Amino acid sequence: MTQPTSPDLARQYHSQLLPRILDYLHARGIPDPIINSHLLGWNGWRISIPVFNREGQFAFFKFPRDPDEEHPSPKMLTSRGATLELYGWEVVLGKPASIIICEGEFDRLVLEAQGFEAVTSTGGAGSFRPEWADDFKAVPEVYICFDRDGAGERGAMQVARLIPHARLVALPPDVGEGGDVTDFFVRLGFGRDDFLKLLEEAVPPPALIYEDPKPSVPSSPDRERIEGVKKQVPIENLIGGYVPLRPSGGMLIGLCPFHEDHVPSLTVYPRTGTFHCYGCLKHGDVIDFVRYREDLSFKEAMDRLETMTTEHGGQPE
Ligand SMILES: [Zn+2]
Numbered sequence: 330m331t332q333p334t335s336p337d338l339a340r341q342y343h344s345q346l347l348p349r350i351l352d353y354l355h356a357r358g359i360p361d362p363i364i365n366s367h368l369l370g371w372n373g374w375r376i377s378i379p380v381f382n383r384e385g386q387f388a389f390f391k392f393p394r395d396p397d398e399e400h401p402s403p404k405m406l407t408s409r410g411a412t413l414e415l416y417g418w419e420v421v422l423g424k425p426a427s428i429i430i431c432e433g434e435f436d437r438l439v440l441e442a443q444g445f446e447a448v449t450s451t452g453g454a455g456s457f458r459p460e461w462a463d464d465f466k467a468v469p470e471v472y473i474c475f476d477r478d479g480a481g482e483r484g485a486m487q488v489a490r491l492i493p494h495a496r497l498v499a500l501p502p503d504v505g506e507g508g509d510v511t512d513f514f515v516r517l518g519f520g521r522d523d524f525l526k527l528l529e530e531a532v533p534p535p536a537l538i539y540e541d542p543k544p545s546v547p548s549s550p551d552r553e554r555i556e557g558v559k560k561q562v563p564i565e566n567l568i569g570g571y572v573p574l575r576p577s578g579g580m581l582i583g584l585c586p587f588h589e590d591h592v593p594s595l596t597v598y599p600r601t602g603t604f605h606c607y608g609c610l611k612h613g614d615v616i617d618f619v620r621y622r623e624d625l626s627f628k629e630a631m632d633r634l635e636t637m638t639t640e641h642g643g644q645p646e
Contacts, residue, residue, distance in 0.1 A: 336387040339377065339379035339387065342370025342371055342372050342379075342390075343368045343370040343377075345370060345371045346364070350371050350395075353396045354369065356515070357435060357511060358443075358511060358515040363438050363441055367379075367438060369438075372392065374395060375394055375395055376393045378391040378392070378393065378434050380411075380434075381414075381418060383415070385418070388414050389407055389409075389410060392406040393434075394406075413452045414451045415451075415458075415461050416450070417447060417448030418448075420447070420448055421448055421465065421468065422464065423446075425468060426468075427471070427472065427528075428471055428472070429446065429447040429472045429474050430457070430473045430488055431447050431509075432449060432474075432481055432510075433509065434449060435511055436511055437449045440524075443520070443524060444521055453480075453484075454475055454476065454480040454481050455480060455483060455484040455592070456591060457484070457488045457592060458592065459491050459593060461491075465492045465495070466492075471496070472495065473485045473488050473489055474498035474510060474527075475509075476500075476509045477499075477504050477505070477507060477508045481509075483610075485497055486607045489533075491592070496532060497531055497532055497533070497534050498528060498530075499527070499530070499531075499532075501527075503517055504516075554631065558631060558635060558638065559614060559615055562634050562637055563599060564598075564614065564618070567619070568583070568597050572585075572586050574597060575593075577596075579598075580599070581597040582595060582596050582597070583597070585608055585609060586622060587606060587609050587621060588608050590608055595608075602615065616631060616634065619633055619634060
């Protein structure tokens, strides 16, 4: 994209909207008042969605593809210099009674058309930035409604960990694998009351039980040796030697070394000597961590940890 980006351009694109694109947006559950208030437009070859930053300034465009395009091209493009943004800052900062964090700009607009306050990260599932979470503390009811697929599930868990009072909304199986908010309202024809019912049934994320996991009880004859290693190599020291960790509640969080992590998905629980990643779901104790990280067998990992206890100020036997 080489054209300049500015709010004026958003207005210009908005004035260029073609009747067939309007029809398409209507059919996607986005009516005229929403199209107009959010300045959806047409840049000559793609739909344009202007995104504004926390200060209310124009940030960049998202460009969903032309629905009638003959040659397949990326479903979504962004204008040059685009960063990750929360699409719907004005909603969060308005401190509504409740808000829905969804996955995708169109889904946000469909929810708004149904009378729900909604926001989305412009980067899709798994791209919610930890620093955005603070502004959600002032919102009494926070719901997370992501697509019904693996990425959506993992993304929802990441957001839930950042916003402890958030609840997970499960779309019904009818939306299908990968189904989303738009499928619910538009393809399946459900209404506002049906979605309110889903909100009532929303639950705290089940994985939060990992806040207090039971340490694993090994049944091998090496049990004493294992317990010794665990006692002498605190998990926060071990993992902290690989990735920076910072305290968050009674635990520590950091970027997971086992998958490409853009939000801190790794949680470390010093009290129980365990770790858990909400992104790739790897979890375990110090021995597991070393096994995964260094690609070692159980026995090799034990040897390595025992070396560490003697080398790094642990108490040599
Ligand atoms: Zn991970």
